[in-house]
Amino acid sequence: MSHGRARHALHRQGNAGHRLVPVPALTHHRIKEPHMLRREFVKYLTAGAAGQFILPVSGASAATPLNVVVIGGGMAGATAAKYLRVWARKLALDALVSVTIIDKSDQYVSNIMSNMVLTGEKTIANLTYTYASLKTKYGINFIKATVSSVDTANGWVYGKLNNTGSDILLNATPFNRLILATGISFDPSTFTLNVPSTVYANPWEAIPHAWQAGTQTTLLRNQLVNMTAGNHVAVTIPVSPYRCPPGPYERACVLADWLRVKKPGSKIYLIDPGQTADGRPPVEPNNFGYAFANIHKNLVYVQNARLTAVTGSLAGTTKFKTLSLVPNSATPLNTVNALASPTAVKVEVANVIPKMQAADLTRSVLGPAGLDADGRWAVVDERSYKSLVPKVYVIGDSIKSANQPKAGHIGNQQAKVCADAILRELSNVALYDAPVTNSACFTPVTTNLNSQYGAMASWLTATFRYGVDPTDNVSRMLRVSTNIESPGRPSKDNFSSMGKWFTSLMQDVYS
Known part of the structure; x- marks a missing residue:
């Protein structure tokens, strides 16, 4: 989290004809003690969850069409699909970048805020989102299906269309990039x-x-x-x-x-x-x-x-x-x-x-060689979220990360880094060397039923930047500050701000 306004930057790649491409900014972090003011936190988040990327002002060219299949339409998967198309248009690569989401459901129910369904303050309908805007506004294809297997070498996805019948080939055109955003299993x-x-x-x-x-x-x-x-x-x-x-x-x-x-x-x-x-x-x-x-x-x-x-x-x-x-x-x-x-x-x-652990499909696609020592989580390069399997990327809750938590907001951030990396590769542009992600969330601690305190919430946030970890000389996402920012006490104001944060985040993903 940049304490204050997010700083935007254009990164000029001289080895690619001086093309301007979207890059993570947030290059400066000013830590306030003992904690960031709540109004600054909310102001930053509601400014737009895509704030750490700046859209390009000139186009890029590429000769190879990009067919991306995203398995999983949750916070990470939907964000990756959306921003692949958004930035492809800005880079004048619209005709070359095709994106398809495959998910077993044609709507997404948010895990964020779902505890409030248990208390009757919200309903499942309040937390349900469709893929309509992603399809109509951004030209993203959607297939409702349960995926059974993936042929990563040839780019084919197999499964049950509409979750019924026998396994069939789901994608008409072979993918040359696959993003697994399948979440967790138990x-x-x-x-x-x-x-x-x-x-x-x-x-x-x-x-x-x-x-x-x-x-x-x-x-x-x-x-x-x-x-x-x-x-x-x-x-x-x-x-x-x-x-x-x-x-x-x-x-x-x-x-x-x-x-x-x-x-x-x-x-x-x-x-x-x-x-x-x-x-x-x-x-x-x-x-x-x-x-x-x-x-x-x-x-x-x-x-x-x-x-x-x-x-x-x-x-x-x-x-x-x-x-x-x-x-x-x-x-x-x-x-x-x-x-x-x-x-x-x-x-x-x-x-x-x-x-x-990582979802069953992700563990199956990657195989033992693509998982951590316990065989539970996907091993990725956090600069791009590329897995150890060629052409396959993994984002969201399925990945192994030493520092980044598993949460919807961070999945949204990882998705943008991944989309940026894929488009850079398509455009023959070097990967950004220090992407930044932010983890942020609000947590209610009382409800509207509480006559003494009223509805109160707290929040916490942490910022991560890719770099060399001095403890083992391995490059990974590192926490910018050793402290995780959070308020000293839950408050009614935080509860009010929680709604704004949630609305902004979900609009960034599904609108």
Whole structure:
């Protein structure tokens, strides 16, 4: 995050006929202490999420047509598709750059703000976006299909058109660039599930993660609405890295607020495998630490706790689940809330968020050689997001990054760096040597139901620039400042600004 206005720049490439191409600017970072003023933060974000790139003022030429297939139409994929077309037009390459999005759904439900669906402050419809503008305004092709396999050598994508029938060839023209923006998948192998159910055909629906917005969100919302007052809720945090680091803490806060009013006597347990010396959350310790200690008296926060099993039954009138927990580390770091011995928590609603990894398709396309040592995340060059497989790029939550978090805003930023890199390659222009991304988000900590505090939120932001990491001499995205900027306390003003930030971000992606 540039503290103040984003600075724009034109980067002139002498070895390419002095073509002007879009480049990440944000070359100067002025850090204010102790934190950036909220109005500056909002002003920067609502100025336009594409602010770190400047559009070219003269065209570029290229002889080779570019057929790009983007698998995944979420925050990262849709942004990459849009800006490939936007910048291609500005570079007079419109006729040479074809972009196709393939996604199993013809609409996208935002994960951002989805915790507010659980509390009834928003609906799924409020968070649903279509690809209509991308198709009509930017000439992007869209195919609704479930992708089964990819022939990267020959540029073909296979899958089930409209998610039905047998696998067929989906793209009429072979791609010469593929962008995988498929997000995450879950690995529940770290715990056992034994909840025989006469209610759900799939036993995993008894413990919805609601970490992919849509059906899962509605499922968890219904379980919360139908629970008996005085019974309890548990939210389990997965091991890092996972999508949206503040998300589980935010969810615990807003659900605690909702339970206090809608389900008197009910508590919420937040189960965290991590731990800190002072017992405060490792993410936004000032904001969430304040909320846990001073606002949400019905929130029980347990650190150093690893989930090993969920047992119970939904048959008949029995609807409780028991979460078995053991210390994640043999050495608790505090005596405030760090688990020191095995225990169990009995709840009616169990929001279990499993361990995460790159989406199955991404791991399949890249193969073991294209993944990290654990076989979980895609290895990419963060200067372009090119993977180890020729012609294949990966953006968003599927990538392995030492510093960049997994979140919608950062996926939007990575997509622009990737689009810029692909167009530079098409135009025979060298890659920009120091692209910049910004991670930013707002997190509500209370709801409109709170008569004492009202609806309040916090925010945090961090800026990253590509460069050589002095710790190991490897080039990667590095945090510009060692501090992650955030306000000292949640506030009503931040809650109001959250709506502006969200609207601006989603317009940048889907409008």
